[in-house]
Amino acid sequence: SHMLSKESMLLEVNVAERCRQAMLEGSFVDGTSARSLKHWAEAQSWFLFSPFYARYDDELLPIDEETSLNGRRFSLTRSDLDILRADKDYIRCHANVVRFVLLSWGWDVRVKGPVSSPDVNGGQGWRESGAHGWRLR
Numbered sequence: 001s002h003m004l005s006k007e008s009m010l011l012e013v014n015v016a017e018r019c020r021q022a023m024l025e026g027s028f029v030d031g032t033s034a035r036s037l038k039h040w041a042e043a044q045s046w047f048l049f050s051p052f053y054a055r056y057d058d059e060l061l062p063i064d065e066e067t068s069l070n071g072r073r074f075s076l077t078r079s080d081l082d083i084l085r086a087d088k089d090y091i092r093c094h095a096n097v098v099r100f101v102l103l104s105w106g107w108d109v110r111v112k113g114p115v116s117s118p119d120v121n122g123g124q125g126w127r128e129s130g131a132h133g134w135r136l137r
Helices: 006-012 015-024 034-042 078-085 088-104
Strands: none
């Protein structure tokens, strides 16, 4: 047997399965998972959320459109969306990923407002997180 490259594996797995695997086990791109973001938030390592340090957004926050980073490679189809919506573990992790990313931007979804004392020196906040590098989804 032969070893498959990451690129070959990406082509063999559908988008929903790639996104699910990235969320629960780690992305094909850099190994980032929902657990990674949880650890970063707990450690208050806000700079790690920046697109300058990790590019998890296409796999952990997938959309149904082309992205500047990966084109249509991670674009969700209706079928992909249905598969992911039916997966309770994926949905729970996705909600946490969104919460952690917003927290890194200085927004606390639990209080529905801005973080009271953001760690701007540590990279917490919209501008501090590298806002110009983000494409809102």
